[in-house]
Amino acid sequence: MFFFMGLCFSTWAARIPDIQAKFQLSEGQLGTLLLFLPVGSLLGLPIAGWSVHHYGSRRVILIGSFIYAMTLPLIGLSPNTYLLVPVLIIFGMLGNIMNISLNTQALDLEDQMGKSILASFHGLWSMAGFTGAGLGAGLIFLNFSPAGHFGVVMGISFVIIVLAQGYIVKEKKASDGGGLVLRRPDDLLLRIGLIAFLGMMCEGCMFDWSGVYFKKVIEAEPSMVALGYVAFMGAMASGRFVTDKVVHRFGKVAVLQVSGFLIFLGLSLSVAFPTVYAASFGFLLVGLGVASIIPVSYSIAGRSKLYSPSVALALVSTISFFGFLIGPPLIGFVAELFSLPISFAMIAVNGLGIVLLATIRKQVFFSTEANASDIDI
Secondary structure (H helix, E strand, O other), rough: OOHHHHHHHHHHOOOOHHHHOOOOOHHHHHHHHHHHHHHHHHHHHHHHHHHHHOOOOHHHHHHHHHHHHHHHHHHOOOOOOOHHHHHHHHHHHHHHHHHHHHOOOOOHHHHOOOOOOOOHHHHHHHHHHHHHHHHHHHHOOOOOOHHHHHHHHHHHHHHHHHHHHHHOOOOOOOOOOOOOOOOOHHHHHHHHHHHHHHHHHHHHHHHHHHHHHHOOOOOOOOOHHHHHHHHHHHHHHHHHHHHHHHHHHHHHHHHHHHHHHHHHHHHHHHHOOOOOOHHHHHHHHHHHHOOOOHHHHHHHHHOOOOOOOHHHHHHHHHHHHHHHHHHHHHHHHHHHHHHHHHHHHHHHHHHHHHHHHHOOOOHHOOOOOOOHHHHHH
């Protein structure tokens, strides 16, 4: 199911340059359009925390997955931006409801198995992004329209959902800490949310603007436009499959510190040396840096002693998704005023912010133990 979600999202991301060309959007106009998907995500957060807490992640996943898959082709079929905007809002809302329910399910499985596995689930999401980018490149080469491309992925998604739904379990229902997510998080969740916020802003930048960056700044050949995105997604997927072992060996603080530095280094390299290979390597470093941010953040949040896992995840996601809300449009606005490289340099500073947040007063906010369940909130 994580793979299915990553496949759908990467399919949309792979065709953003085509959507921009179809409606003849400037960078600023594209930034405004991209604003509506994370707006939908934010609107879905209170519903997600409440519905998963009261009805269980299994029921939400079974209902939401089919609707989410069927929403994807509507993006490609939208004849104008006036119809595209509400579709993106619904797509974002359903996506984050699924995000909370799947992570709640994964955390329950992690507790049942007695070992850290959450990052590997996120690795499958990233692997799907890599697969979706490759599939998108192939279908673009075969001259598939965005609508046709999205229809193919919807069919693949139905097969995945039918095969996977029998393995979705009914998790233990939390006895307290539920309700709509309209409250102030405690200090730990606020700090974790800010780290996730900066990581999600970088992630959103790479998802939505990597293709545009290669097309307009690098001036890559059409066949090479997706190379940066593929390098980013491939590195992020690989990094997430080893995150659990790295955290066990070095601890969460060290992993977050190194992750922030890699984000800063990768984006700085891409701006300083705007060539295909240098920028691809830079995007690869960003992928390695982003890989651990969300899994580690969610793992800490899901062990909150004040809130149920679904509500704690939704609280952290509420903060972090402002990164998706602000990041992509901000890239467009800054690019309109100055240039796309300057906007990427601005996002590079996020990496230093992650290092700082993970370092100061770390003994209060983080456990250096390998087991996330040992965290004292």
